[in-house]
Amino acid sequence: MNLFNAYSQGFKETGKNLRVLFLLFAVNFVLAILAIKPLMNLITKGFGNSLAVTELLHGFNYTIINDFLSQNNHLFTFITAILLVIIPLYWLLSVFFSGGILHTLNRNSYTLTTFFNGAVANFLRFLAVSLTFIILQVLFALAVFGILGATIENFFSTASSEISIFWYVFSFFLSFSIISLFLQSISDYTKCYLMLNASNNILKAIWRSLVFVIKHFLNTFFLKLLLSLTPLPVFYIWYKITHDMEGATWLGLIVLFVLQQIFVFFRVYMHVWSYASVLEFYSHRFLLAEFNSIDKKSFTNWNNAATDISEEKKVSAAPIQETQKEEDVYMQKMDEEINKTNESKV
Amino acid sequence: MKPPAIKFFLSIFFAFFAINFQAQYIFNLPLSNRQANYIIRVNLNTENKMLTAVQKLTYINQSADTLTELQFHAYMNAFMNNQSTFMKESNRPGSSGNPEWDFGFLKINKLSLADSANLLPSLTYFSPDDNNPDDRTVFKIKLPGKLMPKDSVILNFEFEVKLPKIIARTGYVRDYFFIAQWFPKIGVYEPAGMRYAKRGAWNCHQFHANSEFYSNFGTYDVYITLPQEYVVGSGGKLMDKKEDAKGLTTWYFRAEDIVDFAWTASKRFKVAEKQWNHVKIQLLYQPEHKDLVQRHFDATIAALEYFEETLETFPYPHLTIVDPPFYGMGSSGMEYTTLFTAGSFWNEPEGLRFTEMVTVHEFGHAYFMGMLASNEFEEAWLDEGFNSYFETKILDHYYGKNTGLIDIAGIQIGDFEFSRSGYASLKNKGMAEIYRNAWDYPYGGYGVYSYQKPAVVLQTLEGIVGEKVMYQILKTYFKRWKFKHPSTRNFIEIAAEVIEANSNGNPKFDINQYFSQTVYGSGHMDYAVTDISNQLKPGAQGWFETTGNLAVKNEKSTDQYESYVQIERFGEVILPVEVLVKFSSGREVLETFDSDQKRFRLKYSGPDRVVSATIDPNFKIPLDTNVINNSYSITVKQAAKRKIFATFLFWLQNFIQFFI
């Protein structure tokens, strides 16, 4: 299993998870609608009976936007307030959902019951992981941009042109992006580990994921990078298709709306795809690694797989008694699985 | 100053006057009255950032008054310390910990008449605007005799300048030098009748945070000596260039009929040249801005063409554009008639027209601060405001009405739209009036009231009188007042004259009232359509007398509507505005609403209802600060709101998805 297999396999697996995809999309849609409704009331009131609003149908109109905003300057406060509520709420929901997403993918059981079981079972541990990584991201951001802030003035006074300043600042953003992707990777594998082991030992999980990510750095990092960059060309194509659409007629508006929502659906798809690919990669590598290191203790949790794996490709998290025999069976199954993957790669 | 320096000084001083320069001229006939003519020989010490110079000023008293005193600008002293009026007004933090190198000064070491009478003891610094005892930006000298009308006086200066780290568009950074406000420059003597002068007096203001120019026309012969690896550009035409054995080069520039002289030097400059008709355009650019060279030329030529068409051909045969390095950005966006600094950055996208904007703007000053040379201290709008109006006209003409400034990633902003928004979105629109001393604007007001609002006021005037008449006004103003320092009053008189000539006996637009509201007054303009009503005309009901008898009538409602459109004025400014009224039958009526009432109803009756009304449908009156309330429709198109809803929803959905 390399990153490209994980990437394509993740895409396929996500496609099977339609119920969950639609649920996630619906949550995004409903939440956004709820948030936008009071904002729209303000906008509607602000325009009153004015015809100016129709000018906006034909595209960007700076004068109208400027006059509207200067007459309705409380709009910014309002939007900020909405965002301050909706972003943490959506984030919390997504932490909850991530347990469900991984669980359905792991079980190959794409029902909402499996989804919610997984979501509930993993919520607290995933919340702890997510908060830990947010703190880590903030700390790294402070460190990276702190250094930038402390050195930029000196760099400014010696730089020969704005080109070197650009690259200097860019290198900090790039460094932070790399660190951020790296942290996100660890966070993803930590979730996989915790879910697969039904473990609450966050620190151990983070440590093992860190080792795992470093050990398979090229695959884990570039898989994350590939997944993060995938929306860009899609957005470009979407923008090219839609940017001349005026939406001035009912039909035009409906087409535009549908295209907008298709893109949002793609973003949701991408979210699940990201988990699916990571899990895909992890299941193979992790199991292999587990066997090689013969880590008996953590192995315990995997034994159930020996019975599962003949029907399902992956393993379940339910622990059962450890026996040498079962290990052998499991090992044999895994070998088959790995060979199968290698064959398909050829 | 140390003794060896004096020796050196004297040697170049005498050497300078010993040389018999070959007289070369740019214009066969002077364009201006050439009241103050300078010959300056200056050495730039690039190591200690010092200028040492000798200057010969020939000043002609062109008034009918006898002068016994002369007044001068010594603007480099604005950067002498943090107590100067400029520093106090601009709230600058002062030194970054290295005052010796951050601040600069102008020190006059010798001042004498041609007959070598020493005038230095009579030199007195004074502060006519604010009595600041620490400000040394203006000085006066007593003449030993009388300077009679039409007589001239020759003054010889020896001075040194310590350059500041670039501030207010002058100084040095590393090996980049932009040398402006650097020599003792004589003030303007205004005889009775000139501008607002009731009796003759000097008009010589201190250097302020927000204004630079009011000077005499004249000629400049400037000899600049500096290490030969430096590339030099100036507001003059390069007449000669000589290298000596010590590795120094002397550049001789001559400029005629300009009001000030600035120059620049840097080792990093690359030179590009372009000929446009009779004008040789030279661009001194940074190597990393090679891709932007053509954009500078295109914008300059666009401006040259536009001004040629609308005012007059640019008369000077030379024009220098300076593209400062990023570390010298403090000198960007500055004008000196035949030299200006632009400002660009590496890889600037074509859809961002900042380079074009600053180029067109600074070039345009040649016509206002340069050739008209109004008093920027007292009437800044005559320069910055008129120039901003032209800047927006040119950018929006060449780069698109709604894309003149920005056209990138679906965001489109016209240059005029942008200027207007600066004023229209101001919370307190009435905090000042346009006509005010530049240093008297409330904090942050200078930009709005001397650039943006004037551009809107002039554009609105154009909307009212029409483009043809507007350009006739501007052309007449320019032709009549070029090289003569006009005032606001002079412009208004010409506007009134041209409008009168074009009125064909029709009831005319009161231009004086227009300017008293918009330039001398601080009120804002905001008309709104606040209501539309359509009622069916009731049938006759009750007792009616017909042919002497009372008879009862009980008619049903007619199929005729009684309608009105309610117009309200929320601002103080009263102007005639057009109102486009649309009816249910498709009929349209364009009315001109000209009333000083705060609330007014336009009434209609007929078989069709009024469906919408729009004030200023063709956006001729951009002075109206709120276009949203300019229209009213009884059936607001829901599609627009739904589109806004869908778009907001889409971006919010994407935005929240980003955080997970």
Ligand SMILES: [Zn+2]
């Ligand atoms: Zn300007």
